[in-house]
Amino acid sequence: MVAASVELLILANNPHGGEHLKDLLVGQILWVSTASLIPVAVLYAVALAIWFGFRRRIGQAGFYILFALVVTQSVQLVGIYLVFASLIVPALAARRFAETYRLAIGYTVGLIGYVVGLAASSIFDLPTGAVIVVSLLLTFLAAIVLSLLVPRPWRAALA
Numbered sequence: 001m002v003a004a005s006v007e008l009l010i011l012a013n014n015p016h017g018g019e020h021l022k023d024l025l026v027g028q029i030l031w032v033s034t035a036s037l038i039p040v041a042v043l044y045a046v047a048l049a050i051w052f053g054f055r056r057r058i059g060q061a062g063f064y065i066l067f068a069l070v071v072t073q074s075v076q077l078v079g080i081y082l083v084f085a086s087l088i089v090p091a092l093a094a095r096r097f098a099e100t101y102r103l104a105i106g107y108t109v110g111l112i113g114y115v116v117g118l119a120a121s122s123i124f125d126l127p128t129g130a131v132i133v134v135s136l137l138l139t140f141l142a143a144i145v146l147s148l149l150v151p152r153p154w155r156a157a158l159a
Helices: 002-011 017-025 034-078 080-095 099-124 128-149
Strands: none
Touching (some): 080 099, 099 128
């Protein structure tokens, strides 16, 4: 959020600041180039290696530093809305299911949300990032309904 705030301050006096702000918020997921993905992929690989190799040594503070680096780069590529919706919505949907199924449910909600969002964006000629966020929400709502219909062993004990 600090990086996004700094970018807002930098754009405050830029004549094209509005367009840059829109890219920061909604992103341009379809126009991310391979050249811009390579350094980000390297950063992600290093972050994963550090996390899986030194997780006990770096502790919570290290996790938050790695998380901040990865999220900041992701926001630069696809926008704040899409990054945070991708982080939060599948996890919230999975929370309603038994622990055994949560990872699969989270990935399924994310995958369906992205596929439906990309298809709807293409069909209706709407901004891709925003449509994916809305389709993630709709997929989340479908998961909630499904969680109410599945047998008890599939559901989480919600307080």
